Every structure is written in structure tokens, then in C-alpha cells.
Amino acid sequence: MTGPNTLLPGRRRAVTLRGRPELYTEYGADQALLNTPAKRRFAAVLLLVLVVVPFFLDRDLNGLLTRVFITSIGAIGLNLVTGYAGQVSLGHAFFLGLGAFTAAFLGNEPTGSLRGLGLEMWAWLPLSGLVAAAVGAMVAPLAARVRGLYLAILTLGLVFVGDHIFKEMRTFTGGPGIGRRAAAPIVGGLDLYRRQTILGVEIAGDVLYYFLCLILLLVLGVAARNLARSKTGRSFAAVRDRDIAAEVMGVPLVRTKVVAFTISSFYAGICGALLAVMYGTIVPENFGLLLSVDFLAMILIGGVATISGSIVGAAFVVLMPRLVQSLTDVLPFISRGGGGGALLSVDQLQGILFGALIVGFLVLEPRGLYGLWLRVRNYWKAWPFSY
């Protein structure tokens, strides 16, 4: 457990330098993911809460939290390519769809005109990520030819072309408006979305799936964080900050971009496959441009080029509808239904808030919620001598 890849700083330091939490004597300790006692304590408490909480929550709140975990995986993927490597991608929804439909193809038994292989989750989940990654790797060399806004427009085109492909490959996707059932998360004959008795304890399906997604998020999140501080991650940052300078310094430009796209697509594929389970039935229309915009909003609101920011942003975007809904009881001018006499319906208010938040964060705090947190933290760190 040496070098920058350790999660926790070395034990020796903790003993000898008690009371001096920010004095690092080793590179490894400085680079550790949880490099201060406060971070370690906070992470432990958060993990404990997340393990306990599903047993006390309603089914729908559990589902909401699970959705947060799943979208976080997708947001981390987008943040790797857009935040860390600086390659703006509006094509994330396409890779999500790719993962979802690959999972549905691999995980379902063939029915009628729909093809299927009837595999279990341990096969379809990684494969859906890998298929998305493979397609990402194929598209990336093309995307590596253009930069900035041109790339954004190119990936936008990708979404529309992908949408067409999803709609036309009816034997795989069921076609527009009809769709197909998502793959069931069955591992070793155990359906993780149904009530199961494990070791004599009866556990509800939503709780099981909650833990599955939480574990996946932890693994993929830590992996992404480690990637970001590895040689690959530093080359991402170099390409983002100045691609020509990076190339001059010996960072292979095309290869770095291809790697970024491939890994990002892998995350998107996994996210899509898991999300499909929550949707129940998936149609090609699920994976349109607006989904891509949602994910971009997550990383913009949460914080560009931060893993924790991606998670916070995903939580924010997923939980906001619920918050807005509970606002309807307080604010008289918002109606629950579609039309109504009120000024705005819930959906409309939510959409407007969403757009306004993107604009607001970009204008006022480009580092997102993570940046806000940094401000708060730095204020209290030096309190009462803050300035």
C-alpha cells in the first residue's frame, strides 16, 4: 500500500503526526483520496448512512436513491470525457441507449419478433458496458478530428443518427413507441429486483437493487477517481487545457481522446443498462437529445472535472422533481396537473428551474455545487479569521 494509489494515507503518519492533519511527509499520503481526517470521517458516516437508510425508507424513495446512484455512474462517465479531457459530448444519451438495448438483447429470452439471448446479469451488465465502449472507440477517432463547438455539434448529430438506428433495428429494440422489456437483473437464478430470502433474512427487491447500484457506483467512482490521478488522467487534463501544448510535450492526442471516449462510453453503457431496469420498459425515445442535456446539466451543476461533483449533480437533477413537487403544497401558483388554472404546472416549473440553474451556475459559479462547497469549506476552515 504505497504510492499514490492508496485510498488512505499510511498508518505511520497518522500516529506520529497527530494534531497536524495537513502535514504530509509522503507523496502517497498527499495524493490519497481521503487525505484529511475530516474527509475520512465524513466518508465513513456517509457510507454508514447509505447502508442503513434503505431499510427505513419507502419504496419510491429507495427507487429515487437508486436512480441517483445509477445516473451518478453516467455523470461520472460524461465528466471523464467532458470535464477531465475537455471533449464536450452531447452524444452521451446514445451510449446510454446502446447499453440499455444491449442489456435488453442479452438479458431477455427471445419473444415473438424480438431477439434475445437470455443471459444472466453477470454477463449482460459488463457486456453492455463493453459494447458501448467498443462503439465509443469506433466513433472517437472521428470525434478526435474536431474540437470545441464543432465536437458538440458532431456528437449532437450522433444522437440523432443513433435515435434513427434504435428506431429501425426493431428486432433488437422493439421499434419506436413500442420498445421492449428491460433485462431482469438475475444473478445465479436470483432476481435482484424481487423480494428474496438471503441467509434466512427476507429483503425487498428495491433494497437489493439499491445495494447493487451503490456497490457499482463505489467501484466505478473510485476507479474513475484513480484514473483521474494516474498518467492517463494527467494526459486528459493536458489535452483539455491546451491540446497543442500537450501534443508538443509528447501526449498522444488522438489516443488520449479515444481512451477518454471509450471509458466514458463504458460508464454510459453500464448506466443505461442499470437505468433500463428501473424504467421497466425502454423505448428508443428514452434516449434523445434531452437526456444528453440532462447529463451535461448534472456535471455543470455538480462541478466540472470532479467525481464527487458528478454525484452531487446527479443527485440534484434526479431529486429536483421531487423537491419541486413538494413545493406545490406551499406555493399556490403551481398546479399538480397538466393544465389547471394555476400559473405553472410541476413539469413546467421544473423545466424552467432546470434551464435557469444551468444558466445561473455557468454565470455565477462555473465550478458548480462543488465550487460552492469549496467556498463554504474555506470560509469555515479559517473561521474566525476568514476574509
Place this chain on the structure above:
Amino acid sequence: MDDLLTVLIRGLAQGSFYALVAAGFVVIYRATDVVNFAQPALMVMGAYFTALFRHNYDLPFWLAVLAAIAVVAMIGAVSERVALRPMVGQPPFSAAMVTVGLFLVLTIVANRLIGSNVISVGDPWGLETAVFAGNVRMRVADGWGIGLTIVAFAAVGLFLTRSRVGLAMRATSLDQEVALAQGVNVGRMFGLSWAMAGGLAGLAGMVYGSGGTGVDPTSAFVALKALPVIILGGLDSLKGAYIGGLVIGVAEAFTRANAASLSGVVGANVDVVVPYLIMLIVLMVRPYGLFGTPEVQRV
């Protein structure tokens, strides 16, 4: 042959609509180096206000169109002042994302105003079709669309090349700081560009909704095809926007006309993605488009 011409005219009309939306993109991009993703939403607004003035206030059609153009131009200018002006000096991607946020907000507002039904803009042409030169059919609305687009492009072109303000706008697009030093009110030029783009979008909304098509909030996604157009024509070229629009429109019309024979190979409704396929190819081969300025990378 007659069928071919009929399809060609249909394509030119559709292309004219794309060109009008694309012109808005180009005007804003030239002035502020921002790709304005909110342009399609402004287009829907244009159609809505045309319909509003025509039906609710009973204005004559042309007056309704002019009023709608004025209102959408104002929406454009206000959006620029509120959302885009603080983004001056920020990376172009941030500004582009701000316009995406604007797009969301405007689409919701349009949703609220229009609802889920299709509104007609109240044009006097309706479903009328003219037949000429043997058996070539043309919708009257298409003819007006093609003609109005030419007039609009000519007006914008003349304004930019001949008027003092147009000169100031071109100076701004060339170099903002130098223009500022020469006494050009750069901020006002930004606002003016957005107002012009809004006006063009307003007109585009009318053109799209005329001829019995009608407009609903999802029409914004059709107008997004102006993105392939500006990529094909070049982000900063008005001429490119016009020619690119026509090329994309005609390509789409011909694919649609041959959809039956194509569907076995590439599936039905392939005409919807043809613009994007063209765009992908252009981005691979010539990213700055037919008439755009090649991007110069400084080391």
C-alpha cells in the same frame, strides 16, 4: 421529370426554412462567437406570436407577421442582455451551454403558451397548390417561403454591407476590442445581432407553420436541422447558410421521395437523419464548411 421538379421545389422550400433559421445562427456566431442553441425555440415563438396576433387580435396577416418578428426580436435582445452578456470572455462552450439552458426555458414557455395542440399561423394560403409548366405542382405557401427567404437574406446582406450599423457589426465580428477602440458600442451590436437573429427566427416560424403544416412545441427539433446547415455552409457565412440550407432541404426531400425504395436498406424515415449524416461527413472532410473561415490554431 415533373415529379422530380415537384420534389425539387418542395426541397427548396424546406431548405429555405432551414436557411432562415441558420441565418440566425450565423448572425449570432459572427457577432459573439456563440452557437445559439436557443434559435429553434425562438422560431417556435415566432410562429406562436404570428398566430396570436392573427387569431386573437385579428390583425391582417402581414401585420401579424411583422408584429411577431418584432416581438421575437425583442425576446432575442432581452435574452442576450440577461443571459449571454455576463458570459462575454467566458469559454465558448459555457456560452453555448447557456443557450441550451435558454432553449429549455423558452421551450417550456412555448409549451405553456401553445399546449399540446398544433396551432396554425393563419396564413392566407392554406393548402392551395399551384400547377404550372405541364404537371409541376407547388404549394403556394412554398413559393412564398422561397421568395421571402431570398428577400430576408438580401435585406440582411444589404444591411451588413451598406449601412453604417452593419459596418459596425462586421467590425465587431472581426475584432471586438479593435471595434471598441474605434468607438463601436460592442454591447449594442451583440444585442442587435440577437434581435436580428430573433427576427429571422420569427419569420422562419411563420414560413414553417404556413401551408397547413402548423406548429407545435416539438417543431423546435425540426429547426435543429439548421445545425447541419451551418456546418455545411460554414459557421460564419451567410451565403453558406443559404446554399447549405437549400442543399440540405433538397437532399432531405429527395430521400423522402425515394423512401420506399430505400427503406429495405436503411429503414423508414431515413430522411430525418440525412441532414445529420451530411453534417458528419462534412465535419470529417472539411470542418469549417463550404464557405466558412478555416479555424486558425495559434501555438
